[in-house]
Amino acid sequence: MPLNPNGICSPTTLEGWHPSNAFWRSRKKQWKAGLKVRQLFSSQLSTRTADYKPARQIKQSKEPMKKSRIVLVFVLFVLIFSTVPQEVTAQTPPTCGYDSNVESILAEVTQEDVVQWIRNFSGEDFVPIGVSQKKILTRFSTQLFNLNVNALAYPYLGEQLRSFGFEEGTYLTDHAYTPNYVPTGTENMIDLHNVGEDYVSSDRNTKVVGNPDQTTTWKNKVVTIPGHGPNADEIVLMTAHMDSTSPQRNTNAPGAEDNASGVAALMEAARLFRFYKFDRTIKIIFFTGEEQGLWGSEAYVEDHPAEMDNIIGVVNLDMFGYDNDQDMCIELHVGTMPDSNQVGTCFTEVNTNYNLGLAYDYVTNGAIGASDHASFWDAGVGAIEVLENFQAHDESFGCNGTQDRNPHYHQITDTIDKMYMPATLATVKAGVGSVASLALPMGKCFATDPQITATPQTESIIVNWAEIEGADVYNVYRSTTSCAGSFTQVAQVSTNSYKDVDIDLENDYFYKVQAAETGAVCYSQMSNCAVARVEVPIFFDIFIPLVIAGE
Template identity: 30%
Template structure:
């Protein structure tokens, strides 16, 4: 088809996953685009001397004559130069389903926005507009053209490219994986998707939406922040950014490494969601409370262990507007010289129709990282897996663009999910067994990468006794009328388990005496020391043993 600028006489509303634009640095005057294949890879383009500025899953883009000539010499059938008008904004777009890009764009005609198609072929297009492109939950995903070249892949210096042998997981990881249960996982989804009442800033709250542009997303960010704090993380922070008049925050909890804290591994998922009426109702249970639930449950479990390298647990926002939160974080991490050696991104991991299969989506340079996840899935779960070697459309992609190893974990049948970006994406649509299995695989992968440090406190030892005091929280939570508190002692001896109210007043002692080493479960029936029922509200359970203390937050709703 004709490759020059094609003004759309019927103003085309490209309903993409990104919102109204903001001011950007000047984009290139021209680009060349070439297909990628098993032989014509991104690495081959770099080896030929080209400097890629961006990519689609099956295309690479360059923006200078020398790079275009390098592609031609290496046998890439490049198209270009594709001239880009001055000003405005440039987007890369790709059809999600089986339809080509032309049909997908036509399906998304809505609000009238003047758009020009600079180039289109197969599922891909390059778009330009002087205006702004509205969000829409349709069959096209898009992102803004990058302003800087793609960074070359970073490789973990401990690991050679490729992988000949199956991953051998340390025995401590089995104990961590065993603590993942579907009830706790579904509880996190329900808390985020509005099925359960939660407490935020000391006040009861039930989420109706987590849409990034809605004020309630601020409340969701604070909820995750407070949950990380309640787990006992000393380093919890907001990562603020803004776009198109909207201020938003990523939420980060850090578990520092004991010996190589400069090596960073990230477990992440996007907190935000969308629907047909996102400002009012967007429960976004599968997309993506399911992924955030995996991050929160893993953070809750791994807080009780030590690792040689640092683990960051991140809930991103702005994903549904075009990966804005993760792009902000990844770009700043690259600019700061952070050594991020592995990113595990969870997005839509709690639904299946007929295939109990997980897609592990990454890129060739980090096959070794994808294989570890593949081995974790097969070692600890009944999940089937499929490895896809291209990346697009979720929060792992910005990390890959900055050269950081990353992959996406996503349910195989995500495109069949009947409530995708709809108000019916509620907790009840999710399948806890599948989501818990994906969480187990992701937890095992991140724990393996960060390396359990047995010498400084990872669970181990004889007969399942941990190396230090562990508190696993209470289930159910919220609860009415009773809840079970689980903890483990590293050795037999004096132990105390007590309940306190928000003012620090002792409500009731549940255990005060000698206890054996190992796991314990104690039921609190929601009564005080005199046997009377206590009112609804936030309470804290605290276990003390051998000079150590752990505290957890509980919510009683009568």
């Protein structure tokens, strides 16, 4: 692969390629149809390292093949699939050039927000779950779904996404799957540096991972942001696994870098994408069961075969932010499929276009399949994994041949204080920007945001605002503490005013309003905050002299 002056693998261009080009989309289907044959020749699908995460092992036939038979198979392969796009180095898709909408989105991603998400999901801080305040001390998948009071990450995740306005059952869904276990009696954590085929097989139903304490339905959380343009049937996926592990996995597995970092990126995307329209549909998926061997992503791919043909690409964020040498260098595991290179190149273009400051090893041959992106590789879908500088690659790559692996990986010491926040923030922004760019932003949902006033009446408060073009409804929020306090939605109206009669006299009430589009996930930014109170009426005693007639 050619190198740029900085020693980083640079993309080349595949003539005539375009992500929405019908010719190449048809070739993608041919590529998928020939997947089984190509496994004999593709280093991406036959060479997997399980050097840092449990990964499926592609079983290879151990029967010797005669040379003539190999030649015959190869000739048939060439004849049948001669029109299939060849494995190439990264291309530069025109969809990931500079876009002011993407710049606006990235400007809203702050280190403060990213840090808080990581702290919340890794047990550093108490978080509101229902009516209680809890710490999320472990996210090990068996504990996520057996009502462990210290593993309530999944309900907390759902509550936060619903607060963003994602409607349960429509744009916020659960993908349920049933893991099947073959207990071994082994209670210790998997040694992922020595994991073998006997431990993690190619079949989710025969995987052997310790001796889990229960069998129940597990779930992946899926956020859908429908596309608004002519390519709304095409999908861009942003994924991360939310589960964690450690030697004390049932009680103490903070997983700050692995993988609260990826969860933080997805939460920021969900929070910010709702304010914009995109040509393509975006799905943000929080996988579980990854630490057991990619169970959640495998199940999703198996259960959505028709969707695979419509996926433009997958950005999978898994374990980043540890950067002991503070060189801002990460790894992009891209593989050799053209569609994967589309996604990888988009990531590098976003890093350049918005001056994010990341260096990177761009890994094609030898890319690892030890995270959820590999489930999509097996379906012929272009995908990348974004990872810390876990391995030492060629010195000509962006990390200069260094290895900066987190020594706290899969330990109870994988906490946020071990992470380098400038690198964490830049990687989150690059992931968010890549997905936004691939989805083709069309602009903000609304040209303006509501500006409101609140006027006290005798026994009510009237909230008014100017109509917002394109808005179908307005969500009205109220706080009883302050403009910086916690707001609760009190109404949804189709007019540009709201009368609040559920008030107590001499109390301050704080209001905000958000415009929304029905039948989609599209919101304005929250309005200004307006405050009003209704005072107790003042009555005056008036003395009127009594005059008696005749006196």
